[in-house]
Each structure stands twice: as C-alpha cells, then as structure tokens.
Amino acid sequence: MTLFPGVKLHVVTGKGGTGKTTVAAALxxxxxxxxxxxxxxxxxxxxxxAQLFDTPPLPYEERRVAxxxxxxxxxxxxxxxxxxLIEYLEKFYNLRRAGxxxxxxxxxxxxxxxxxxxxxxxxxxxxxxxxxxARRGGGRIYDAVVxxxxxxxRIARFLNVNAEVAGLARMGPIRQQADSVMNLxxxxxxxxxxxxxxxxxxxxxxxxxxxxxEAAGLPVGAVLVNMVREPLLPADSLDAAVAxxxxxxxxxxxxxxxxxxxxxxxxxxxxxxxxxxAGRVLLEAREREVLSDLGRPRIELPxxxxxxxxxxxxxxxxxxxxxGLAA
Amino acid sequence: MTxxxxxxxxxxxxxxxxxxxxxxVGKTTTAAALxxxxxxxxRTVCVLTIDPARRLAQSMGIAALDNAxxxxxxxxxxxxxGAGRLDAMMLDMKRTFDEVVESQxxxxxxxxxxxNPFYVALSSSFAGTQEYMAMEKLGQIHxxxxxxxxxxxxxxxxxxxxxxLDFLDAPERLSSFLxxxxxxxxxxxxxxxxxxxxxxxxxxxxxxxxILGAQVLRDMQTFVAAFDTLFGGFRLRAQKTFELLQADGxxxxxxxxxxxxxxxxxxxxxxxxxxxxxPLAGLVVNRASPQPMGDVxxxxxxxxxxxxxKDDADPRTAGLLRLHADRVRIVERESLLRRRFExxxxxxxxxxxPALAGDVHDLAGLRQVGALLAGERPT
Numbered sequence: 007m008t009l010f011p012g013v014k015l016h017v018v019t020g021k022g023g024t025g026k027t028t029v030a031a032a033l034x035x036x037x038x039x040x041x042x043x044x045x046x047x048x049x050x051x052x053x054x055x056a057q058l059f060d061t062p063p064l065p066y067e068e069r070r071v072a073x074x075x076x077x078x079x080x081x082x083x084x085x086x087x088x089x090x091l092i093e094y095l096e097k098f099y100n101l102r103r104a105g106x107x108x109x110x111x112x113x114x115x116x117x118x119x120x121x122x123x124x125x126x127x128x129x130x131x132x133x134x135x136x137x138x139x140a141r142r143g144g145g146r147i148y149d150a151v152v153x154x155x156x157x158x159x160r161i162a163r164f165l166n167v168n169a170e171v172a173g174l175a176r177m178g179p180i181r182q183q184a185d186s187v188m189n190l191x192x193x194x195x196x197x198x199x200x201x202x203x204x205x206x207x208x209x210x211x212x213x214x215x216x217x218x219x220e221a222a223g224l225p226v227g228a229v230l231v232n233m234v235r236e237p238l239l240p241a242d243s244l245d246a247a248v249a250x251x252x253x254x255x256x257x258x259x260x261x262x263x264x265x266x267x268x269x270x271x272x273x274x275x276x277x278x279x280x281x282x283x284a285g286r287v288l289l290e291a292r293e294r295e296v297l298s299d300l301g302r303p304r305i306e307l308p309x310x311x312x313x314x315x316x317x318x319x320x321x322x323x324x325x326x327x328x329x330g331l332a333a
Numbered sequence: 334m335t336x337x338x339x340x341x342x343x344x345x346x347x348x349x350x351x352x353x354x355x356x357x358v359g360k361t362t363t364a365a366a367l368x369x370x371x372x373x374x375x376r377t378v379c380v381l382t383i384d385p386a387r388r389l390a391q392s393m394g395i396a397a398l399d400n401a402x403x404x405x406x407x408x409x410x411x412x413x414x415g416a417g418r419l420d421a422m423m424l425d426m427k428r429t430f431d432e433v434v435e436s437q438x439x440x441x442x443x444x445x446x447x448x449n450p451f452y453v454a455l456s457s458s459f460a461g462t463q464e465y466m467a468m469e470k471l472g473q474i475h476x477x478x479x480x481x482x483x484x485x486x487x488x489x490x491x492x493x494x495x496x497x498l499d500f501l502d503a504p505e506r507l508s509s510f511l512x513x514x515x516x517x518x519x520x521x522x523x524x525x526x527x528x529x530x531x532x533x534x535x536x537x538x539x540x541x542x543x544i545l546g547a548q549v550l551r552d553m554q555t556f557v558a559a560f561d562t563l564f565g566g567f568r569l570r571a572q573k574t575f576e577l578l579q580a581d582g583x584x585x586x587x588x589x590x591x592x593x594x595x596x597x598x599x600x601x602x603x604x605x606x607x608x609x610x611x612p613l614a615g616l617v618v619n620r621a622s623p624q625p626m627g628d629v630x631x632x633x634x635x636x637x638x639x640x641x642x643k644d645d646a647d648p649r650t651a652g653l654l655r656l657h658a659d660r661v662r663i664v665e666r667e668s669l670l671r672r673r674f675e676x677x678x679x680x681x682x683x684x685x686x687p688a689l690a691g692d693v694h695d696l697a698g699l700r701q702v703g704a705l706l707a708g709e710r711p712t
Contacts, residue, residue, distance in 0.1 A: 021356065021357055022355060022356020022357030022358075023355075023356060023357025023358065023590065023592070023594075023595065024357065054594075095540075099540070099543060107540075108540065108541075111515050111518060112515040112516075113515045113518075113541070157356060159384065170454060173450065173454075174450050174451070174454055174549060174552070175548070175549045176548060177548070178547075178548070178549065179543075180549065205692070206386075206691065206692040207386050207692055208357075210386065210387065238652045238655050238656045238659070239649065239652040239653070239656065240648050240649055240652060243649050243652070252649075256649075256650075257649075257650055257653065260641065260647040260649065260650025260651075260653075261637070261650060261654075263640075263641060263646065263647060263650075264637035264638065264640050264641045264647075264650060264651075264654065265636075265637055265640055266629065266633070266637050271626075271627060272627045272628075272629060274626075275625075275626030275627035275657075276627065276653040276654070276656075276657055277653075278626060279625070279626065279653070279656055279657055279660060280652075280653055280656060282623070282690065283656050285690050286690065289690075289691060311662075313593065313666075
C-alpha cells in the first residue's frame with residue numbers, strides 16, 4: 007500500500023522539539039530501503055542530518071550517507087543559500103564574473119540575508135532543481151527528495167514565498183523561476199507532512215499549520231505523531247490510577263508475587279507514578295482525537311528508548327514503510 | 334528540586350531579563366512565569382512575548398494584537414501593601430516596523446515607503462525582520478521606561494530563530510549592510526553621476542537588471558532611496574540596544590530541555606553570549622522528568638515485571654513496575670546529559686524545572702512554574 011503514489015517531493019515540517027529532522031531522515035531511509043535513489047536536504051543550516059548519520063558537517067554537495075541492500079541510496083545535502091545563489095547565477099546566466107563582483111560589494115549578502123524572502127526562494131529553488139533533474143547532464147537523478155523544512159509556524163510562508171516573489175517581480179527570469187517552483191509545490195508530486203507530539207501546543211500548531219497550508223493551496227500529506235510511548239498500564243486501570251484509587255493491597259500482593267518486598271513507601275510511590283502516567287495517557291487520547299479530526303492519514307512513531315541513533319532511524323524507517331509512507 | 338542560583342535575587346535586581354533558547358523548550362512560558370513572579374515580588378514589570386500559545390495569551394489578556402503593553406489582571410503582590418504590577422504584550426513585527434517608519438519620516442515619505450512592494454515584503458515576510466523588530470521594541474519600551482519610570486524590569490522572550498542568536502546579530506548585520514557598498518550602489522543613480530562609481534558598476538547593474546528584471550531593480554532603488562533617511566536612525570538605535578544588552582542590570586537566561594539537541598543549542602548560546610560579553614545569569618532546564626520515588630532500581634523493577642509476565646497473572650502490577658523502570662532510566666539519561674553540559678560549562682549555574690502534567694495556560698500555572706524556577710518544592 008502506498009499512501010501518496012506519485013509524490014516525488016516530501017516536505018517534512020514540525021514544531022521545534024518534535025523531531026522533524028529525525029523523521030525526515032527516517033523517511034529518506036525508508037524510501038531507499040524500497041530501492042529508491044533519495045536526496046535528503048536540509049534548509050536551515052543546523053547540520054542536523056550530519057549529526058544523525060554521524061558524519062562530519064555536510065558541505066554544499068550531495069554526499070552519500072546510507073546504502074540499502076535493495077540498491078537504494080540516500081544522499082544528503084545541506085543547502086547553503088549563498089552557494090545556491092552563485093550556482094544559480096552561473097548556471098542560468100553564465101555570470102561567474104558578475105557573481106564574484108556581486109559578492110565583493112555585498113549584493114550576495116544582501117540577497118541571502120537581507121532581501122525579502124530571497125533566501126527562501128533560493129532554498130526552495132534548489133530543492134526544485136534536485137527534484138526535477140532531467141535525464142541528461144545536471145547531476146544525479148533522484149526518485150524522491152525529502153526536505154527537512156522550517157518549523158510548522160513558518161512552513162506555509164516558507165513554501166509560499168515564491169508566490170510573494172511573483173508579486174514583486176511581475177516579469178523576467180525570477181518570475182519564471184518563482185512560477186515553476188510554485189507549480190511543483192502545488193502539484194500532486196509534492197506532499198507536506200507535519201510532525202507532532204501528543205501534546206497540546208504541537209497539536210495546536212499542527213492544526214493551524216494544516217489550515218495555513220490549505221489556504222495557500224499547498225498539498226497536505228500525513229500527520230506523523232512522533233515519540234509515542236507504549237501504554238504500560240492496562241486500559242481499564244487508567245481511570246482508577248488517575249483518581250488515586252488503585253487498590254494498595256492488590257499492588258502489595260502483586261509485588262510479593264513478583265519477588266519484591268512490598269513496603270508501604272514502594273506501593274505509594276508506584277501508585278503516584280501510575281497516577282501521573284495515566285493522566286498523561288488520557289491527555290494524549292484527547293490530543294489524538296483532535297488530530298484525527300483533521301482527516302489526514304495519521305502515522306504513529308514510537309519513542310526511541312536509546313535516543314535517535316542510526317539503529318533507531320532504521321526502526322522508524324521500517325515503521326514508515328509498513329504504514330505506506332515510504333513504500 | 335534544587336536551584337544552584339538565586340532566581341529571586343535575580344528577579345529583584347535585574348532591569349532587563351532575556352530568555353533565549355531553541356524552539357519548543359518552553360521559552361515563552363519561562364519568560365511569562367519569571368515576569369509574573371517578579372511582579373508579585375513587588376516590581377513593575379513588562380513582558381515582551383513573541384509567539385505565545387493562544388490560551389496563554391488569552392489568559393494574560395494579550396490575545397488581541399495592538400502592539401503595546403497591556404496590564405495583566407490577577408497579579409497578586411506577595412506583600413499586600415506592595416506595588417507589584419505586570420504588563421504584557423505580544424510583538425507585531427509589521428506594526429512595529431510601520432510605526433518606526435511613521436515616527437522617523439515625513440508623512441509624505443512614510444506613505445511612499447509603506448506602499449513600496451519591497452517594504453511590504455521586508456516588513457511582513459522576511460525571516461530576519463522579527464529579530465530586528467524584537468530588538469527595536471525592546472529599545473522602545475526601555476527608552477519609555479527610562480523617561481517615564483513605567484517599568485523597572487523588562488522580560489524578553491526571543492524569536493525561535495533559524496540560528497541560535499539571530500537577534501543578537503541583527504544590529505551588526507543591519508549596520509554592515511547599511512554601510513555596504515551595495516546600498517551605496519543602489520543609491521548612486523539618485524545621488525550623483527554614475528561616472529564617479531567604480532568600473533564594475535555598469536557590469537553589476539547590468540547583471541542585476543538581467544537577473545531581477547528592470548522593474549524589480551527600479552522598485553528596489555526607489556525603496557532604498559526612500560529608506561535612506563531612516564537608515565541612520567535604525568543603526569543608531571540597534572547599536573544602543575546592543576549596548577543595553579551588555580550593560581549591568583541585564584541578564585540572559587538560556588532555556589533548554591533535557592534532550593541532546595536542546596542542550597547542544599544551549600551550549601552554542603552560552604558560547605556566543607560570552608563571546609559578545611553578554612551577561613549570562615544561568616541555564617534553565619525545563620521539563621525535567623520527575624525524580625522516581627521508592628528505592629527500587631530499573632533492573633530490579635524490570636526483572637520483577639518479567640517474573641509476573643511469565644505467568645501473566647497481574648498485568649497491572651507488571652505495568653506499574655515497567656513504568657517505574659522507564660522513569661528511573663529517563664531520569665538517569667537526563668542527569669547524564671546535564672552532567673555533560675556542566676562538565677563543558679562549569680561556570681554556568683543551572684536551575685532544573687520539573688515537567689508539569691499539562692500545558693500552562695493561566696496565571697496559576699505560571700505562578701507554579703515561577704515557584705519551581707526559584708527552587709521551591711513542587712506542590
């Protein structure tokens with residue numbers, strides 16, 4: 007089963023702290039496990055991908071970071087706006103000399119840090135270039151591109167920046183470029199996935215983010231619920247646990263059977279821990295409902311006990327494949 | 334919980350308190366909680382938040398954006414005769430920018446700038462504008478407070494930046510940009526004969542016209558020319574705010590969560606602050622998992638749970654034991670992360686705030702966070 011057939015560009019966003027870089031990397035791995043050539047790109051200069059794959063900081067160059075038995079590969083690229091601009095000037099305008107003159111007088115700096123949204127235009131432009139490479143020349147061809155994008159709060163603005171540029175530049179080459187980026191982003195070849203936790207603020211941001219993406223005409227993909235803890239208490243004990251009504255004598259008997267000495271202190275401690283845990287589980291159930299009201303495919307990813315190391319990434323990748331996102 | 338620095342003393346003494354840290358670590362909540370606690374300890378406080386959660390904003394009465402501090406109802410000074418007061422505001426970056434333009438330029442010129450498509454894009458969508466405007470607003474509130482004695486403490490929440498300390502770089506970046514040759518070049522046609530410019534001038538403008546299209550270049554030149562008169566003021570104020578941040582009476586708190594990414598970001602912040610000679614008061618580690626109770630180790634609990642699971646008699650007690658084991662392990666991992674940070678930055682005092690059951694969206698919740706920050710026991 008494939009959830010999003012025909013999607014070539016997977017944009018992964020999420021509120022800070024939800025693990026969107028980890029999920030983006032796992033998605034890229036999952037796609038490669040299915041035999042695909044995948045490019046995993048990072049737009050924020052944080053070198054999160056290099057840290058996950060335990061490699062030195064990525065240069066502005068496509069580097070292979072993972073290979074699969076199936077023949078699939080993951081390449082990674084940290085997009086540097088300044089290098090992207092110079093590359094763009096050379097490629098489209100053959101302006102190598104002007105490029106260095108522009109750099110000398112600070113125009114490149116202007117373009118990449120000060121000028122309205124140009125930075126985001128360059129980042130999205132580079133992603134489009136990688137996603138739409140033709141068979142002849144122009145570098146490696148990918149079956150899929152995964153973008154570790156800016157956070158949920160900024161994602162619609164980031165992706166929509168080309169529409170704004172189209173408003174500034176009413177004609178000319180920048181306009182053409184902006185239009186073709188928007189065409190790709192709004193097409194069925196793109197899906198924007200939102201990573202969240204089962205907590206109030208990330209869920210609220212996800213709901214807001216979906217609304218903003220829809221309003222901007224951008225294709226919303228799956229909702230990826232990250233760091234989900236497995237329920238440790240039987241479902242029928244939750245209400246009693248929250249209310250502090252677990253039977254102390256029963257717990258004591260259980261502890262004895264398990265070979266522990268059931269002191270009053272231990273029983274009380276376990277009951278208190280259970281109350282807190284059950285409270286969180288019930289809260290999570292409410293947030294899960296809010297997410298399911300969005301009517302988008304929802305995939306839950308387990309909390310990795312050992313943190314997000316390489317083995318953990320493969321675990322998440324397998325899960326994404328099972329759920330049909332990386333099939 | 335212990336606190337290895339005196340948060341209350343800091344709240345009683347500081348004039349500006351800046352909370353920085355990566356996204357998702359509870360920066361806004363920390364800023365609001367500190368501001369409330371300072372106010373209830375008798376100070377007149379203004380908290381400048383960037384992007385608070387909606388329900389928190391509503392409870393503080395700042396859900397409606399009007400870009401000016403508004404009094405927060407429900408502040409209870411601990412000394413009944415005390416003066417304490419709290420105002421709060423949420424930054425509206427476009428409005429702040431517009432107001433700067435309106436206050437600095439003639440009405441005619443302001444109109445011209447506000448209409449320019451480059452200004453509209455710059456003031457509403459440029460990713461760095463929020464940082465510039467946060468600095469601008471801090472400068473304004475501080476200047477007003479100095480003049481009118483409105484506040485004796487300003488607490489600032491910082492934007493969730495792309496890179497650690499974008500807001501600190503804002504003035505410097507603005508100055509170097511404004512002094513840059515590129516601006517002079519864009520201004521050249523308006524200011525004098527082109528032949529005075531270097532030989533590269535023609536090539537560069539031709540290149541720009543080719544890349545951008547002539548109309549975009551024209552809009553850009555109009556914008557820069559119209560903006561030219563404002564530049565001096567911007568730079569001067571940005572520089573002043575930067576100096577203000579280095580001054581006595583300012584303190585930075587770096588906020589983090591006990592996770593590898595957040596603590597790594599926190600380490601960057603700490604290093605940048607010391608490079609820029611910004612006064613760092615300490616680290617706040619939010620959302621720490623609560624200490625496990627009872628003295629059963631994770632291994633013992635897991636082994637006991639295994640024994641129960643074998644005969645599948647008591648899933649509830651097995652669950653309780655696994656829950657306990659999980660908690661012990663998480664707390665051990667978090668404390669290892671904190672010890673590593675401490676080893677690398679021994680000079681930075683740390684306050685640890687235990688995670689609360691739910692999100693904070695009212696003053697009572699903020700008060701509770703404030704008490705935990707100050708090292709009081711959880712209630």
